[in-house]
Amino acid sequence: MSKEIYVLDNNESKDYKYNIEEDTIIYHFSINGSSNVEINLNKENINLYYYYNNINYDDNKLNIKVNHNKDNTHSEVYNHGVNVKDNYLTYNVEGSVLKNSNKCICNQDNQIINIRNGKSTIKPNLLIDNYDVDSNHAAYIGKFKDEYLFYLMSRGISKKNAYLLLLKGFLINSDSIDLGKIDKFLLEIERI
């Protein structure tokens, strides 16, 4: 059983530092804020799942750094953002594996959907100083594909509700999220 942490930033910018010593899932929801996040994996054989979901209206940044300080540590970082207006949204995502941290897994998946003409940037960085590491990154910036809307609308779903389905699917990106704990964020999705 993993430890679960829920965070909701509502129109505020914050710094977070986590020193992790057990299997942990962090669900971080952000409405129009910047975040600086440092995560240290400080015990061997532990797993971290980090889900960052963000709705953006102004110029904001996410800086996140995951440090694999021990052997056989595993991180999966998923950053999903929706840039609603024409502003800047920047993700700096760094995974770091030290020279003496063996057999680590360090993965990150970053996606930003621009609703209008937002200026979004993703900078994925993997700083790997060990030969025995499994590490991947992915980055996507763009809009929802037209074929998604066509498929949903071909079953009689209005464009508005099709977008809502896509936004919810994108921003609630784990089946294990307890929706009862993020009602403010769910309401904000409906306002986009």
Next chain:
Amino acid sequence: MLEVKNLSAKVKDSDINILNKLSLKIKPGEVHAIMGPNGTGKSTLSKVIMGHYSYEVTSGDILIDSESIKDLDTDERAKKGLFLCMQDPTVIEGVSNSEFIRTALNEKSEEKVNLYTFMKDIEKSMDEVSLDSNMLHRSLNSGFSGGEKKKNEILQLKCLKPKYIILDEIDSGLDVDSLKIVSKNINNYLKENKETSVLIITHYPRILEYIKPDYVHILSNGSIKTTGDMSLAKKVEKDGYGDYNE
């Protein structure tokens, strides 16, 4: 009745019509098949009828019960009773199959669909199309095999109960057993909904052995070259499309 009247259509931003003055009338209860080689406009026809974003109607009309649907959005066409079983159903991560179907049902009906009734009905339908019930909670078509995607299309059809069905190469990617299951479900649907009009789009006559058409049309260069009955499909199977190519 679903009627396509002198329909010409092209890909947006191109000058060449893919459909050329194509006309077709499908009366209630009739099953029509359109056959033709690759690149003759069969799938384009299905997408243009459904209002696909890539295509533009350059002339002619599409009518449901004498009312034009040419200028309607895709969702409005679906609400008129149109349903396109897609050749390659779209995968959408994050949107669950159940939420998708329930949203579509809620839009169709005036009252919100009761969750208990929905689950009871859909589990029965999933059993009928031989889909595992856990696929209801997975992302839409994600990780589904070719056959499972097609069965999922039929599941949606059974839930949404359309009046006008277009089956775009529903047999592609299906093994013999899955083809029988899909065909059986469509035939049962047609028995229960006798006024339903069906347009089957296919390369091969195999599907027509299972879902019997009243008319078979051969499409070439964006228009119908000849019309016949099942014997025409058998002739094509024996002789190929050579006689109908321009």
